[in-house]
Amino acid sequence: MTADRxxxxxxxxxxxxxxxxxxxxxxxxxxxxxxxxIFVAYSIMKVLREVLVLSTGDVETxxxxxxxxxxxxxxxxxxxxxxxxxxxxxxxxNIVTGFFVVCLxxxxxxxxxxxxIGIAFYIWLGIFSVMVVAQFWAFANDVYTxxxxxxxxxxxxxxxxxxxxxxxxxxxxxxxxxxxxxxxxIAAGLLLLGAVVTNIVDRGExxxxxxxxxxxxxxxxxxxxxxxxxxxxxxxxxxxxxxRKESGAFRAVSEERDTVTAEPPxxxxxxxxxxxxxxxxxxxxxxxxxxxxxxxxxxxxxxxxVKDVAHRAAAGVATEAELxxxxxxxxxxxxNLVGMLLQLFVVSRVIKYLKIPAALLILPIxxxxxxxxxxxxxxxxxxxxxxTAENGSDYxxxxxxxxALFLPTTREEKYKAKQVVDSFAQRAGxxxxxLTYLGGTVVLGLAYTHLAYVNLLLVAVWLVVAxxxxxxxxxxxxxxx
Numbered sequence: 001m002t003a004d005r006x007x008x009x010x011x012x013x014x015x016x017x018x019x020x021x022x023x024x025x026x027x028x029x030x031x032x033x034x035x036x037x038i039f040v041a042y043s044i045m046k047v048l049r050e051v052l053v054l055s056t057g058d059v060e061t062x063x064x065x066x067x068x069x070x071x072x073x074x075x076x077x078x079x080x081x082x083x084x085x086x087x088x089x090x091x092x093x094n095i096v097t098g099f100f101v102v103c104l105x106x107x108x109x110x111x112x113x114x115x116x117i118g119i120a121f122y123i124w125l126g127i128f129s130v131m132v133v134a135q136f137w138a139f140a141n142d143v144y145t146x147x148x149x150x151x152x153x154x155x156x157x158x159x160x161x162x163x164x165x166x167x168x169x170x171x172x173x174x175x176x177x178x179x180x181x182x183x184x185x186i187a188a189g190l191l192l193l194g195a196v197v198t199n200i201v202d203r204g205e206x207x208x209x210x211x212x213x214x215x216x217x218x219x220x221x222x223x224x225x226x227x228x229x230x231x232x233x234x235x236x237x238x239x240x241x242x243x244r245k246e247s248g249a250f251r252a253v254s255e256e257r258d259t260v261t262a263e264p265p266x267x268x269x270x271x272x273x274x275x276x277x278x279x280x281x282x283x284x285x286x287x288x289x290x291x292x293x294x295x296x297x298x299x300x301x302x303x304x305x306v307k308d309v310a311h312r313a314a315a316g317v318a319t320e321a322e323l324x325x326x327x328x329x330x331x332x333x334x335x336n337l338v339g340m341l342l343q344l345f346v347v348s349r350v351i352k353y354l355k356i357p358a359a360l361l362i363l364p365i366x367x368x369x370x371x372x373x374x375x376x377x378x379x380x381x382x383x384x385x386x387x388t389a390e391n392g393s394d395y396x397x398x399x400x401x402x403x404a405l406f407l408p409t410t411r412e413e414k415y416k417a418k419q420v421v422d423s424f425a426q427r428a429g430x431x432x433x434x435l436t437y438l439g440g441t442v443v444l445g446l447a448y449t450h451l452a453y454v455n456l457l458l459v460a461v462w463l464v465v466a467x468x469x470x471x472x473x474x475x476x477x478x479x480x481x
Contacts, residue, residue, distance in 0.1 A: 043167020
């Protein structure tokens, strides 16, 4: 009762949805606003992407473009890791956000000159969607302790879920009022606003948790990627040998201390090497690869259905591009609404009562049910609602749980390895989905619905990997929480 009396009116309201404590409301809401702006921008661009690609190409074009994203990330992820090893987190985020804003300006100019940008924009957006989102969640992981993150990530995640809903809804209006080109500039403006919010949170949290430290030892001055973990009391500390043993990081490290005052270890290498030698991170990369292999294969199935139906239904009153745009606007809006409701009323309760390891198993179970439906009821309505259930769960519960897996990791793992796990592994899964789709439909001549049977096999492997990650997470959580 005493704790409840100390809560402000906003925090008392937020307590309806999760376990929030005095003084935590402002930062949680600002982080939610930050990711809300990112996802409004992304959702606008996501629908524009479908129109730009499918109206001038086909599903095979999307498949080939997905492969291009992974190739580009092979160069981009190490570059990102190198920057993260040299500059503080706020400067890192400002640099990356500024780069993507400039790119949107270039796309606007090319579109205004009537130069085809479909494939280039598809590849660029695929890189943007994983890198910027991974960067935001790395920042959120860096701000919160393990306990805080488990309690407050459901609120932060509501920002992404609601942002996706608003973005999908707004795209319909923007397409018919200002057009595709201006919509790109609006997305750029939203990203700049998000960067402003990031800077506000960074300053506020450094004052709250690092005011007693010399400036050279704070996150405002230290590189983003240091070998420290966030202690339960809020300080950054150097993990001991027991932590490295539990995480599976067997590389010899000279520091055997477990102290707040120890100097942060230097970078231990490139982003890909960091993942490869850490069993916990490697398992997460495999999980994300499998998740996206399954999910993207499902998107190809849905796109093929939509392309066929739109081609047959196109008439004088609506072009094929307009029908595709209308379908995906409604579809993404429905998916995002389902995700938002789950995020608001379900996610925090699942994490609190079932815990992270059990919650990690829910999406693969949903996916197994979804592709069983697609396999045995291969019609557009069934595919649409199967994908709605899968994506709604992925964008809410599964997304929050996956982000929480990084809470008990070092800052280097958050900023460098997370880009490999959430960016490269995700796009590698897309590449495997592309190869599966092209190999099955183009080379073997199978119906695209047969991909559902492949997905059922992949989900079985996905479940095993999720169980292994859950076991290791429990041990790391006990060491850092």
